[in-house]
Amino acid sequence: MPKLTADHEACQGYGNCITGAPDVYDIDDDGVVVLLKEEIPDSDRARVEEAARSCPVSALGVED
Amino acid sequence: MVATPSDPSTVVVVGSSVAGVRCAQALRGEGFSGRVVLVGEDPELPYDKPPLSKQLLAGTWDVDRVRLLTAEQADDLGVELRLGVAAERLDVAGRAVHLADGSALQYDAVVLATGAAARPSPWTCESGVHVVRTLDDAQALQADLAVDAPVLVVGGGFIGAEAAATARALGREVTIVDPAPVPIGRVVGDDLGRRFTDLHHRHGVGTRFGTGVESISGRAGDLRVRLTDGTELAAGTVVVGIGAVPNDAWLTDSGLLVDDGVTCDAHCRAVDATDVYVVGDLARWYHPGHAEHLRVEHWTNAVDSATVAAHNIAHPSDLREHAPVEYVWSDQYDWKVQIVGRPGRGSRHETVGTFDGEQARGSALFADEGGGLCGAVSVNWPKALVTCRRLLTAGSTFEAALAEVGALAPAGRTA
Numbered sequence: 001m002p003k004l005t006a007d008h009e010a011c012q013g014y015g016n017c018i019t020g021a022p023d024v025y026d027i028d029d030d031g032v033v034v035l036l037k038e039e040i041p042d043s044d045r046a047r048v049e050e051a052a053r054s055c056p057v058s059a060l061g062v063e064d
Numbered sequence: 065m066v067a068t069p070s071d072p073s074t075v076v077v078v079g080s081s082v083a084g085v086r087c088a089q090a091l092r093g094e095g096f097s098g099r100v101v102l103v104g105e106d107p108e109l110p111y112d113k114p115p116l117s118k119q120l121l122a123g124t125w126d127v128d129r130v131r132l133l134t135a136e137q138a139d140d141l142g143v144e145l146r147l148g149v150a151a152e153r154l155d156v157a158g159r160a161v162h163l164a165d166g167s168a169l170q171y172d173a174v175v176l177a178t179g180a181a182a183r184p185s186p187w188t189c190e191s192g193v194h195v196v197r198t199l200d201d202a203q204a205l206q207a208d209l210a211v212d213a214p215v216l217v218v219g220g221g222f223i224g225a226e227a228a229a230t231a232r233a234l235g236r237e238v239t240i241v242d243p244a245p246v247p248i249g250r251v252v253g254d255d256l257g258r259r260f261t262d263l264h265h266r267h268g269v270g271t272r273f274g275t276g277v278e279s280i281s282g283r284a285g286d287l288r289v290r291l292t293d294g295t296e297l298a299a300g301t302v303v304v305g306i307g308a309v310p311n312d313a314w315l316t317d318s319g320l321l322v323d324d325g326v327t328c329d330a331h332c333r334a335v336d337a338t339d340v341y342v343v344g345d346l347a348r349w350y351h352p353g354h355a356e357h358l359r360v361e362h363w364t365n366a367v368d369s370a371t372v373a374a375h376n377i378a379h380p381s382d383l384r385e386h387a388p389v390e391y392v393w394s395d396q397y398d399w400k401v402q403i404v405g406r407p408g409r410g411s412r413h414e415t416v417g418t419f420d421g422e423q424a425r426g427s428a429l430f431a432d433e434g435g436g437l438c439g440a441v442s443v444n445w446p447k448a449l450v451t452c453r454r455l456l457t458a459g460s461t462f463e464a465a466l467a468e469v470g471a472l473a474p475a476g477r478t479a
Contacts, residue, residue: 012400015446
């Protein structure tokens with residue numbers, strides 16, 4: 001299953017990922033991304049990649 | 065669009081900034097297997113623009129860090145790059161994009177993503193007067209900011225404020241001039257706008273708000289700026305950040321409806337030309353939620369509209385509408401500013417947390433006439449921004465939103 005990655009140092013709390021995939025991404029009180037899942041089914045891949053691409057600092061990845 | 069193995073369809077994307085690049089990427093994400101050609105006037109490999117007035121200008125990020133797409137990534141995606149050549153004309157009936165080098169690209173669908181350009185400075189000098197829009201612009205300004213001389217910024221909007229903050233961080237003496245009495249008052253209201261004036265002052269940047277520029281003369285290192293109140297300021301460098309204009313002149317004779325951008329339907333398709341999609345700053349599209357045509361110059365809108373267009377090209381029988389909640393951010397000094405919805409349309413607002421000084425961490429929620437939440441401005445509080453964005457999407461009332469943001473602890477402390 002595709003694995004999710006997040007660069008917590010790069011994250012600036014822009015929050016676009018949460019609008020795209022609120023079941024996968026959240027944000028903590030300090031404004032840093034939280035991964036709600038470590039892996040996603042292949043059927044979710046396109047939608048989650050879309051959300052990851054909406055990150056202005058490219059902090060998110062979907063890897064095999 | 066009909067794709068057959070012997071005659072695969074072609075999508076030509078015109079514009080190599082974030083809207084065009086994300087559209088090309090999203091086409092593959094949506095399963096489009098035909099030919100994708102990305103045309104860009106800028107000879108540079110695609111790069112991202114928000115850092116140009118911030119990290120790249122400050123020198124903390126290099127060019128590699130702002131790349132949107134490398135040649136290798138384009139190759140992996142099967143995206144043909146045609147960079148350094150402008151699109152000159154669109155032949156809608158003949159389904160062809162004519163390029164400045166005399167060649168033409170036939171398409172089955174075309175995506176127009178030529179964006180917007182910095183509104184040119186009405187004051188021209190031999191040197192020393194800058195706009196900030198392209199990588200070349202940012203690098204030229206960066207070189208001049210390296211000289212220890214006063215900087216004058218014309219325009220108190222996002223670009224002007226970010227350039228001022230960056231120049232100040234580099235140690236320059238900075239003054240911002242804007243004919244509006246309150247910066248970004250149209251966007252966030254005068255009450256909150258005054259907090260932005262305070263922000264500049266707290267960081268030692270002078271402001272001449274309510275004053276225009278009459279003339280600029282001289283050259284880099286020795287510029288004289290005459291203001292409408294008769295005063296004259298000396299500057300080594302001038303930055304002009306007075307907005308942007310859509311790059312739509314090349315479409316004037318296309319037959320498309322061009323009116324400060326290209327007019328589109330809710331599916332990002334040009335009016336009367338359903339194989340022509342328009343995304344990003346260039347699109348004046350019909351927002352079904354607001355029931356009006358809008359042109360929005362925000363990064364997130366560029367990405368979201370590009371994604372909608374890619375989906376609609378790949379899945380024409382399952383058309384999506386582009387109906388986003390507006391969202392823009394700006395990083396100024398020690399403030400991370402995030403604006404969602406349409407606070408400028410609000411009739412009243414209330415603040416949770418604080419916008420005061422170095423402890424600023426707050427969110428101002430705006431109510432429309434009907435008591436609905438219509439927008440929010442957050443400073444140094446991404447959690448509040450994300451909450452308001454979700455509540456705006458859900459159509460929350462102002463009171464319910466105020467209660468929910470108020471319950472987010474702990475407001476008022478530094479991040």
